[in-house]
Amino acid sequence: MTVPLLLPELAAFALQTGFVDGLGQFLRPTNLVSVLVEGLAKSAIYVMIASGLTLIFGLMGVLNFAHGSLTMIGAYLAGVVMVVLVGSATGQWTRLAYFFGALVVVFAALSLLGGIMEVGLIRELYDRPPIYQILLTFGLTLVLEEVVRIVVQFYGLQPISEWQGALGTKPAFLATDQSLGPLSIRGLAVFEILLGVATVAAIWAFLTRTRYGLYIRAGSEDAEMAEALGIDVRRVFTVVFALGAGIAGVAGALLMWDPVWGASVPLAAETLLPAFVVVIIGGLGTFRGTVAGALVVGMADATTTWWFQNVVTWTWLPEMAVFLILVGMLVVKPQGLYGVEEVGGH
Amino acid sequence: MTLLELDGVETYYGESHVLEGVTLSVDEGEVVALVGRNGVGKTTTLRSILQLTPPREGSIEYRGEQLVDLETHEVADRGVGWIPEDRRIFSQLTVGENVRVAIPDDADTGEALAIAFDTFPILEERRDQEAGTLSGGQQQMLALARGLVGENDLLLVDEPSEGLAPQIVADVAEALNDAARETTLLVVEQNLPLALDLADRFYVLDKGRVVDDGDTAEVTADDERLRRYLSA
Numbered sequence: 380m381t382v383p384l385l386l387p388e389l390a391a392f393a394l395q396t397g398f399v400d401g402l403g404q405f406l407r408p409t410n411l412v413s414v415l416v417e418g419l420a421k422s423a424i425y426v427m428i429a430s431g432l433t434l435i436f437g438l439m440g441v442l443n444f445a446h447g448s449l450t451m452i453g454a455y456l457a458g459v460v461m462v463v464l465v466g467s468a469t470g471q472w473t474r475l476a477y478f479f480g481a482l483v484v485v486f487a488a489l490s491l492l493g494g495i496m497e498v499g500l501i502r503e504l505y506d507r508p509p510i511y512q513i514l515l516t517f518g519l520t521l522v523l524e525e526v527v528r529i530v531v532q533f534y535g536l537q538p539i540s541e542w543q544g545a546l547g548t549k550p551a552f553l554a555t556d557q558s559l560g561p562l563s564i565r566g567l568a569v570f571e572i573l574l575g576v577a578t579v580a581a582i583w584a585f586l587t588r589t590r591y592g593l594y595i596r597a598g599s600e601d602a603e604m605a606e607a608l609g610i611d612v613r614r615v616f617t618v619v620f621a622l623g624a625g626i627a628g629v630a631g632a633l634l635m636w637d638p639v640w641g642a643s644v645p646l647a648a649e650t651l652l653p654a655f656v657v658v659i660i661g662g663l664g665t666f667r668g669t670v671a672g673a674l675v676v677g678m679a680d681a682t683t684t685w686w687f688q689n690v691v692t693w694t695w696l697p698e699m700a701v702f703l704i705l706v707g708m709l710v711v712k713p714q715g716l717y718g719v720e721e722v723g724g725h
Numbered sequence: 726m727t728l729l730e731l732d733g734v735e736t737y738y739g740e741s742h743v744l745e746g747v748t749l750s751v752d753e754g755e756v757v758a759l760v761g762r763n764g765v766g767k768t769t770t771l772r773s774i775l776q777l778t779p780p781r782e783g784s785i786e787y788r789g790e791q792l793v794d795l796e797t798h799e800v801a802d803r804g805v806g807w808i809p810e811d812r813r814i815f816s817q818l819t820v821g822e823n824v825r826v827a828i829p830d831d832a833d834t835g836e837a838l839a840i841a842f843d844t845f846p847i848l849e850e851r852r853d854q855e856a857g858t859l860s861g862g863q864q865q866m867l868a869l870a871r872g873l874v875g876e877n878d879l880l881l882v883d884e885p886s887e888g889l890a891p892q893i894v895a896d897v898a899e900a901l902n903d904a905a906r907e908t909t910l911l912v913v914e915q916n917l918p919l920a921l922d923l924a925d926r927f928y929v930l931d932k933g934r935v936v937d938d939g940d941t942a943e944v945t946a947d948d949e950r951l952r953r954y955l956s957a
Binding site for chain 2: 590593594596597600601603604605606607608609610611612613
């Protein structure tokens, strides 16, 4: 009986807040395409920051709280490479080429760091309850952040604000909007989409087209059986942790160029939270779920950001929408879009 | 020639003492059945050989080499395969991927797949299907196929007929008989007629110890000698 009573009030509220006018604006093709592009760009970022987390959890059952710190280190490392190299090169395409060089450096360095972390620290805790891994990786976050903070301050940079020098190494065509007929699209958004698609394709191909990928998928489902078939699951753990850390670093390199994020110490926490939201919505431990989760979160974020920027003034709208989706998923389908009830482990 | 030799194997789950000095041997080329009631340690014996549940005491030698303290994948690399009780197929991988994951790196993948699919043609028809969608009998065939392509010299087979329809049990028995021509088998089986039909020798396990052994030609499934250890 309360619904009919509420309807007129809702209609009045919609008119007062400009919802009806806003909906008309939102449905214009140029706005829809713009939101779609921004949504895909956000999805690309989310899939990159969450992929490593989900690969590691899927195979090893380890919730890596240090994942955001690896992204942050990747952002600073890519920034260092770009600032050093771009000093002598102003050509726009040269800058882009240097960025891909930086990606290789970041991926290699972070993979090495991840491999060392797994062999030196995390491996010792596999036979203990998960709380040990959570405490260890959380502790690692604190250590890594403080180390980076000290180094950054030593070089006279502000650790809590974006590193402007690194942001400035972006080619001009990525720093400005590009016109495409009646549309105006951020150059960086298109670049983020392309890099996100390339990253997803590379991970997908690795998991489904290589023998090692087959080992990872088998080990994720039943590590003991995989071991009994002759697969050295501990070595696969190391490779996956290294790979996950490398992907986190690559995500950081991309964020280093994005003014919404940028290289800063708080980037670690800023990326960890959405990464967890994406993997929970998609289903813990499934790469397919992570891609789907990133698309859901990215599109919801872009849509509500448009409403916040153009219709209502609720600054909390995008975050609230994302967390409402998270809560809804936990209530309706706690295992996520593609999740299974149990994941691999040791 | 002795392929596998267990001597005084003592295995625990936590504080629970499951194997209390198991001693047995398997010669190259023979089929040995390990029989006994539920919970007497048959599966644990296989898990101990594979080092999935490493023994605290005793010796397990394979081709004269000590397996105790090796990693499970190192035991598998030496040619010891496992077809577990509950099949343990990778349900999210396709049928073809389940077979491929068991093929050693240096083996001819095409040839190994042909062996698996010639033995179980239904698996070839379903090679691109997710293994979790197979029926129980087909999953058992897949588990057997995985064991067959592993180029193993010794296959540890745990309850291969459990929960299967009689026709499927016959197919499984035929596949194991075929496998026995090329591979040594140590089979845990509750279905005594099947176990005696497959095996050359048997061991009876009771309360974590070997209490009887002999040639299967000496006994029948309803002999008092076996029934007193097998009836509930």
